[in-house]
Amino acid sequence: MNSQPDDPRVLVFSLRNIFGRALNRGPHVEFEDIICEVDSAELLAPMLDPSSRRASFATRLAYHAPVLLNPGLPRVPRRRQYDVLFAVCGFPQDLIMFDAIEDLRAACKTSVCLLDELWIKEIAKHRHFLKVLAKFDIVMPFQINTVKPLSEEIGQACVHLPLAIDTMRFCPYPDPPERVIDVYSMGRRSPVIHQTLRAMAQDGDFFYLHDTIGGSQAIDLGEHRTQVANLAKRSRYFLVNPGKFDEPGETGRQVEFGYRYFEGAAAGAIMLGERPDNDLFPRLFDWPDAMIHVPHTSGDIDRVIRELDRDLDRQETMRRAGMAQTLLRHDWVYRWETILDAVGLQPLPGLAVRKDRLKALAEMASGQGPARQAKLNRAPILARS
Structure with missing residues (x-):
């Protein structure tokens, strides 16, 4: 061949x-x-x-x-x-x-x-x-x-393949920027949580970044993905929810989750939102504190954020674990490796090269490899009030 x-x-x-x-x-x-x-x-x-x-x-x-x-x-x-x-x-x-x-x-x-x-x-x-x-x-x-x-x-057996992302695009390393965005929300959102975060942004030194223009088209798709990644890696908190959580009639109450969870973890942002209630999520996101469960009907996300801001060590542990786990498990290269195995083909050298780069980034993200001193956290809200 x-x-x-x-x-x-x-x-x-x-x-x-x-x-x-x-x-x-x-x-x-x-x-x-x-x-x-x-x-x-x-x-x-x-x-x-x-x-x-x-x-x-x-x-x-x-x-x-x-x-x-x-x-x-x-x-x-x-x-x-x-x-x-x-x-x-x-x-x-x-x-x-x-x-x-x-x-x-x-x-x-x-x-x-x-x-x-x-x-x-x-x-x-x-x-x-x-x-x-x-x-x-x-x-x-x-x-x-x-x-x-x-x-x-x-009439044919199907095989499940988990989602993934380009984790190197979302990973903040090797030169992690300061996290100047307090909460980043894109796409579908909970009205209750949105209004609470808007109030926090109005009342103090709190940067809540959210969509203000509707639509589903990008000027340039590659630029859009890079922009999302750049914003996510500069965010302290990242809102996530299961797919079409606000349209149960369309989903038939089937619980699935999309790319947001992978993007938030890979960027080292702390994910706030609903933990998907299905068998797959705890298998893919099985590390401690992978996310913080906040129901989309909850009105106390401000309390959740303030409590997390009291424990910077926990925050850093959460960020590092999310980045390392996604780099080592949830990049698209691992899904391609699964497909190659299914079709009976051996990986080519380029696959190992990318995996080596992912491993090196994971070591940096987990604090085991060389990297510039990371500014993992902006000063918490309590210190700025």
Whole structure:
């Protein structure tokens, strides 16, 4: 098997040029980029004609009939044989894009599809899209509770793959900045907690950073991810909650958690919010004080923060543990290693190189390696009142 760059063994089919500015696609692009960094991979990212309504029509039709039309993707001539076809599907509707690349699946020995978001109650609604998954050799949903019902729907065993992030982007080391943001909140938020934090910001020297503009599009997705990371690593506290916690009707009360928990831990921020009540969270975030549970209906987050500010040693221990654990366990490179094992391929040297860099950063973050003196904590609120 030739693993030279001019003869790639992995074909990464990316939707970045179709949905690339959508904020929730950022982690997908990160994963694809890391695969290309550590393996011998070719990125295929087709584009759709923005003036065409074909994709919209094909998607609407598939909701009502078992007909999947090509949404307008150009035909890609087969150039070589690959060992693996890899694709990330953000939502079931994305599968209509993958269905249009039948000739590429034939050019790959094994095909793998990751499915980011599919709630159990939505399976019947997306049944026509989900038929595409049966054409892949390995299907890996990110949502653990969806694995069994999805397997039953497509007649093929699915394998759960946990979420991850580019932890090196979020890690503050080797040159950690001062944490000048007291609380960072992005995306969905609890109205009760939001109002309490706003009051804290108005009453004193307290920096509460939160979204003030709605929308789901970025000017540049890479820049957006870097900006989020830069803000998170400068934050003392980071708000987290399970996926769509404020829309139980949409989730059917299925409890799943997203990238926020990984981002907050990797940045060394103390996570405040609801601890996901499912079997997966305590397995992935199994270190002491991984987060502080604050129900989204709670009105006393100010008390929680003030109590934590009385114990700076505990804060530093929490920050260091979160950074080290994510660097050693929850970077995308470990998920790629899992996929390689599933398809029977050996890792290439680039994977070990990245793991070595992660290990070195983890040693710095845990206080075991060389680094500039870290300013892990801004002065607590009590000292500034």
